[in-house]
Amino acid sequence: MPLYKTLTPNSETTVKIWKITESYNELMAPITLKPQNKARVLGMKSELHQRGFLSVRHLLAEFGYTDNDLFYDENGKPHLKDGKHISITHSFTFSGVVVSNDVVGIDIEKQREKIGVIAHKFMDYEFEYLNKTAPQYINKLTVIWCIKESLYKLFATPGLSFLQHTLVIPFTMDDTSTVSWIDYNGRKCRYQAEFIEFEGFTCAYVTP
Known part of the structure; x- marks a missing residue:
């Protein structure tokens, strides 16, 4: 299917989510990959991973980018050639780009x-x-994990620990947002965290 959701948490940030229902061939046909990325896709053993990778390229196109506009640094963090900031995720049948x-x-x-x-x-x-016996305990754990994973991707610093260096301020599932912190090597950084749920999945994204 085409684009699943578009979210605009603020005037400078856009999130796009793709529901991966297409086959590998349907996803591959309309896009052009850099030679190294084509080799990477062909080398993936799981078709689910292949489709996830390709769906991200379709999301890039939704933003007006191509595979050539994306590159990664030595820490594995993605960057765009025009200087804008980007983060990428995919899980089973959904992928997302901010x-x-x-x-x-x-x-x-x-x-x-x-x-x-x-x-x-x-x-x-x-x-x-957290209350382990509460009905939404697993949902809350998943939100916290997603927020911390988003912080990790944003910070992209070797040695950062989810357990020791990140925390998420109390929230309810009705809030759809909370505050999160990174406390690492004397640096304390505060981030706004937004989260949504859909079809048994959780998505979170963080911004300063």
């Missing part, structure tokens, strides 16, 4: 019970306001 005039991060995750098993690995402070 483009902004400022640093930005995005993540999409499928909501799954098993996140409860690893919660202690990515959060500490947040346990103070």
Whole structure:
């Protein structure tokens, strides 16, 4: 299907989400890839990953970019040649791209019970306001994970720990936004975090 959602959290930032229903061939046909990226796609063992990768190129086209406009630095962070900031995500049948005039991060995750098993690995402070028996416990864990993953992508600094260096201020699922922090090597940075849910998935994105 074409574009699934477009969100504009502020005047300088746009988020676009794609629902991946097309086949590999349908996604590949209309786009042109750099030789190294074509080789990368052909080398992927999972068609789901191939379709995720290609759907991101369709999202780039929605912004007016091509595969040639995108490059990655030594830390694996994506950049655009025109100097705008970009962050990319894909999970199963959804992919997302956010483009902004400022640093930005995005993540999409499928909501799954098993996140409860690893919660202690990515959060500490947040346990103070979470109720494990509440109906929306898994939803909240997924929001926190998505926000922290978005912070990690935005900061793109080796050594940053979800557990030790990031935190998410209390929120309810009705809020659709909260505040998050990175506290790393003496630097304290505050970020606005927005989140939405759709079809069993959670998407969060962060901006200064």
